[in-house]
Amino acid sequence: MSENLLSVKDLTVEFKNFGETTRIINGISFGIEKGESVGIVGESGCGKSITALSIMRLISSPQGCVNGSIKLGGRELLTLSEKEMRSVRGQDISMIFQEPMTSLNPVMTIGKQLGEVFRFHQNLSPAQAHKRAIEALRMVNIALPEQRVNEYPHQLSGGMRQRVMIAMALSCRPKLLIADEPTTALDVTIQAQILELMAKLREELGTSVMLITHDLGVVSEVCSRAVILYCGQVMEEAHVGPLFREPLHPYTQGLLKSLPSIGRREKLYVIRGTVPSPRDFPSGCVFHPRCERATERCREAVPELKALEGGRRVRCWLY
Amino acid sequence: MNIMKFWHNYKSVIIGGTMFAAILLVAIFAPFIATHDPAKISMRNALQRPSAEHLCGTDEFGRDVFSRIIYGARISLLISMSVLLVCGLAGTVLGLVAGYYSLADRLIMRVMDGLMAFPTVVLALVILTVMGSGVPNLVLALSIAQLPRMVRTVRTTVITAKQLEFSEAARAMGASSLRIMFKYILPLCVSPLIIRLTLIMALTVLSEASLTFLGVGLPPDVPSWGTILSEARQHVSTSPYLIFLPGLAIVWSVLSLNVLGDGLRDVLDPKLNTN
Numbered sequence: 001m002s003e004n005l006l007s008v009k010d011l012t013v014e015f016k017n018f019g020e021t022t023r024i025i026n027g028i029s030f031g032i033e034k035g036e037s038v039g040i041v042g043e044s045g046c047g048k049s050i051t052a053l054s055i056m057r058l059i060s061s062p063q064g065c066v067n068g069s070i071k072l073g074g075r076e077l078l079t080l081s082e083k084e085m086r087s088v089r090g091q092d093i094s095m096i097f098q099e100p101m102t103s104l105n106p107v108m109t110i111g112k113q114l115g116e117v118f119r120f121h122q123n124l125s126p127a128q129a130h131k132r133a134i135e136a137l138r139m140v141n142i143a144l145p146e147q148r149v150n151e152y153p154h155q156l157s158g159g160m161r162q163r164v165m166i167a168m169a170l171s172c173r174p175k176l177l178i179a180d181e182p183t184t185a186l187d188v189t190i191q192a193q194i195l196e197l198m199a200k201l202r203e204e205l206g207t208s209v210m211l212i213t214h215d216l217g218v219v220s221e222v223c224s225r226a227v228i229l230y231c232g233q234v235m236e237e238a239h240v241g242p243l244f245r246e247p248l249h250p251y252t253q254g255l256l257k258s259l260p261s262i263g264r265r266e267k268l269y270v271i272r273g274t275v276p277s278p279r280d281f282p283s284g285c286v287f288h289p290r291c292e293r294a295t296e297r298c299r300e301a302v303p304e305l306k307a308l309e310g311g312r313r314v315r316c317w318l319y
Numbered sequence: 320m321n322i323m324k325f326w327h328n329y330k331s332v333i334i335g336g337t338m339f340a341a342i343l344l345v346a347i348f349a350p351f352i353a354t355h356d357p358a359k360i361s362m363r364n365a366l367q368r369p370s371a372e373h374l375c376g377t378d379e380f381g382r383d384v385f386s387r388i389i390y391g392a393r394i395s396l397l398i399s400m401s402v403l404l405v406c407g408l409a410g411t412v413l414g415l416v417a418g419y420y421s422l423a424d425r426l427i428m429r430v431m432d433g434l435m436a437f438p439t440v441v442l443a444l445v446i447l448t449v450m451g452s453g454v455p456n457l458v459l460a461l462s463i464a465q466l467p468r469m470v471r472t473v474r475t476t477v478i479t480a481k482q483l484e485f486s487e488a489a490r491a492m493g494a495s496s497l498r499i500m501f502k503y504i505l506p507l508c509v510s511p512l513i514i515r516l517t518l519i520m521a522l523t524v525l526s527e528a529s530l531t532f533l534g535v536g537l538p539p540d541v542p543s544w545g546t547i548l549s550e551a552r553q554h555v556s557t558s559p560y561l562i563f564l565p566g567l568a569i570v571w572s573v574l575s576l577n578v579l580g581d582g583l584r585d586v587l588d589p590k591l592n593t594n
């Protein structure tokens with residue numbers, strides 16, 4: 001295993017609300033190598049986005065409390081000052097958000113917004129920033145960039161807006177790109193184009209990608225490794241090939257079985273129950289109330305995240 | 320068809336704007352419109368009835384009332400524009416800070432709530448009584464009295480805008496809080512601000528006249544609509560015509576600004592724009 005670009009160790013995130021502390025993320029560890037693309041997969045509310053926001057240090061501090069260690073290229077991010085962190089954001093790590101419709105400021109032109117990044121991090125003049133904005137738009141295959149650069153977000157389609165977001169995120173050549181469900185709000189054909197574009201740019205620029213999604217299909221297409229999260233814990237981590245061929249954790253198996261496949265007209269598999277509220281996580285293995293293979297042992301003791309061969313890890317008593 | 324549609328959508332703006340532009344023109348060209356020097360006292364001509372010489376008669380000191388009203392437009396506009404500037408700037412900054420930082424919000428909004436507990440004119444009256452009359456003090460007093468409404472308008476927009484994803488996206492690109500506040504959020508406040516400011520201007524014209532009428536706003540030698548009205552009141556039984564024109568001027572300007580503000584709200588607020 002080569003040097004990790006990003007390594008997250010024992011990350012815990014807690015939120016305090018009216019004196020009550022709720023632990024959303026419970027000791028997550030994972031790493032992303034240089035140029036690698038890793039999928040973070042899980043149901044809604046399992047802590048995917050919170051993980052991303054804590055890497056960016058975007059969790060507001062009085063209510064949210066982040067502990068553990070997040071290292072980017074050997075530098076600890078959690079102890080940086082707000083000013084140092086500002087130069088990391090956008091330059092070393094950047095983020096694409098889920099909603100391209102609301103992630104762009106409606107009263108600023110595309111060019112001005114794109115140019116902002118250059119102006120924070122490279123101190124370019126407005127004219128130079130404008131020029132770089134046109135280049136950035138060309139990079140993400142937007143037709144007529146000279147014209148588009150002066151338009152407002154409402155004049156662009158959803159797919160184009162997401163391209164603009166990608167252009168903005170990649171314009172300073174960050175080492176790590178965090179994409180928080182970048183294709184959820186888009187239709188399928190645009191989805192494919194955006195994913196292709198991200199893969200292409202990843203190869204050209206050598207950026208590592210952390211792709212947050214609940215869509216296993218997307219993961220199998222663009223990621224080399226996947227981390228399965230459930231209730232703020234890593235359930236399984238594996239390379240995409242082995243993971244899809246032979247999922248180990250019952251939760252991963254359930255997720256894969258609940259994917260629809262074209263032509264099969266039988267009823268879709270459903271993992272029974274719902275994600276428990278972070279306020280009362282079950283004892284033992286957090287997944288046991290929904291697990292078909294749960295035993296007495298699962299109810300009583302928390303399984304360790306066990307390392308298997310091939311860089312694979314799984315948190316289940318079965319292995 | 321197109322003209323009809325344009326008229327339908329913008330009629331309040333056009334009517335209010337034209338009425339207001341008329342006052343603006345009168346104020347700018349006051350020396351050309353006025354028939355006499357508004358400050359010239361001639362006791363021989365005291366309290367004359369309206370005639371070709373004195374269009375609206377003369378007051379108890381023989382000053383030409385018509386000319387005084389024309390010059391009064393200048394004072395009214397000067398005061399309301401100054402209030403607009405002072406109140407607009409202070410209100411925007413305070414509103415931005417209050418909307419953005421929750422700690423500052425508690426502090427600023429409690430003070431604003433305190434100010435809001437008093438009616439505008441009463442609050443301005445108290446401030447003026449303490450500080451004495453005069454144009455700068457009047458501007459300051461009216462600005463303070465109008466401030467809470469202004470701050471609230473900005474704060475509400477900021478709170479909404481702060482939660483939209485683009486503020487977070489800007490932060491994720493490395494923008495500082497100040498930059499997000501002024502470059503990303505402030506432009507969104509512009510349309511509610513314009514609407515609020517036209518209404519504040521209308522209220523200012525009215526409050527200035529009321530305060531001066533009550534004798535605390537401006538010294539009597541300044542030709543303002545309030546002073547003219549307050550002098551005319553003493554002679555209302557013998558020369559009732561003296562109160563009509565200053566009253567009309569006040570009504571005209573307040574009405575024009577209210578209509579303009581209403582029209583701007585219809586045009587600028589996308590939620591109300593049903594056609």
